[in-house]
Amino acid sequence: MSLQLEGKVAIVTGAGQGLGEGIVKRLAEAGCDVAVIDINLEKAEKVAEDVKVMGRRAVAIQADVTQWDQVQSMVDQTVEKLGKLDIAVNNAGVIKIKSVAESTAEDWDFVHNVNAKGVFLCCKAEQEPMKKQGFGRIINVSSIAGKVGFPDLSLYTSSKFAVVGFTFSLAKELQRTGITVNAICPGIIGTGMWCGPNGLADKWKNPGETMDESWKRHQDILIPQGEAQTPEDMGDLAVYFATSKHVTAQAINVDGGFTSA
Numbered sequence: 001m002s003l004q005l006e007g008k009v010a011i012v013t014g015a016g017q018g019l020g021e022g023i024v025k026r027l028a029e030a031g032c033d034v035a036v037i038d039i040n041l042e043k044a045e046k047v048a049e050d051v052k053v054m055g056r057r058a059v060a061i062q063a064d065v066t067q068w069d070q071v072q073s074m075v076d077q078t079v080e081k082l083g084k085l086d087i088a089v090n091n092a093g094v095i096k097i098k099s100v101a102e103s104t105a106e107d108w109d110f111v112h113n114v115n116a117k118g119v120f121l122c123c124k125a126e127q128e129p130m131k132k133q134g135f136g137r138i139i140n141v142s143s144i145a146g147k148v149g150f151p152d153l154s155l156y157t158s159s160k161f162a163v164v165g166f167t168f169s170l171a172k173e174l175q176r177t178g179i180t181v182n183a184i185c186p187g188i189i190g191t192g193m194w195c196g197p198n199g200l201a202d203k204w205k206n207p208g209e210t211m212d213e214s215w216k217r218h219q220d221i222l223i224p225q226g227e228a229q230t231p232e233d234m235g236d237l238a239v240y241f242a243t244s245k246h247v248t249a250q251a252i253n254v255d256g257g258f259t260s261a
């Protein structure tokens with residue numbers, strides 16, 4: 001792997017596990033120093049230690065992306081400890097698997113606060129040091145659920161559609177600043193959302209089916225390629241966006257062909 005991003009500093013939110021962890025590892029492999037952000041500090045610290053073992057600088061920072069003061073502080077601490085901010089991957093996200101009839105106003109606020117408001121607050125804070133240096137790469141994590149609807153996921157899909165629209169508009173706001181803004185739309189990955197407790201594979205089990213069988217069946221029926229994507233696949237697209245000057249206002253699917261089937 002060539003060190004295409006040597007000397008760059010990145011923030012990744014929701015980076016204590018899952019996709020965020022895979023994105024951190026790919027950015028570090030490409031040469032980045034990384035601020036590993038999570039609401040769970042212990043998990044962030046473990047991932048930051050792994051980055052240090054890879055020979056890169058890393059800091060673990062606890063931040064809840066729904067809280068403006070914590071988001072502002074995460075950016076300030078990154079600039080203070082790692083010197084600047086070049087790349088931001090806004091990945092933290094949550095899910096509620098419920099029909100609209102079962103969902104409450106609190107469910108809506110919880111999902112939209114993390115997935116949509118969290119992306120807004122992060123982009124608002126991250127763009128400031130990027131504008132000052134005339135360079136930045138903002139990468140928001142949406143979903144295939146930001147492109148098509150799914151039953152039981154109306155709250156989640158609406159938050160992820162919001163991320164795509166927000167990304168396109170912010171890209172236009174920043175188009176003469178040296179900052180690109182793009183979105184990754186992952187397909188299905190065997191992390192917490194699918195394979196964790198109360199994850200999609202569990203909730204969408206057929207009668208008599210184990211979670212593992214449900215997970216295999218969903219890969220087969222949802223993905224034309226027949227297998228799930230990986231956190232590292234998302235990291236590869238993050239590296240691509242981070243190294244591309246003229247790719248902006250895009251929301252690219254990494255979904256084994258799902259959205260074109």
Ligand SMILES: NC(=O)c1ccc[n+]([C@@H]2O[C@H](COP(=O)([O-])OP(=O)(O)OC[C@H]3O[C@@H](n4cnc5c(N)ncnc54)[C@H](O)[C@@H]3O)[C@@H](O)[C@H]2O)c1
Nearest residue numbers: 014016018019039064065091092093143186188189191192
């Ligand atoms: N797993 C999939 O199949 C899939 C598919 C499409 C999109 N995505 C998106 O990818 C992103 C990561 O998903 P994942 O599967 O890795 O999830 P995950 O549940 O495995 O990990 C999410 C991480 O985000 C952290 N987090 C949660 N709320 C936070 C908050 N308020 N502030 C800061 N950190 C917070 C959690 O502590 C956790 O470490 C999410 O935005 C999700 O919507 C996932």
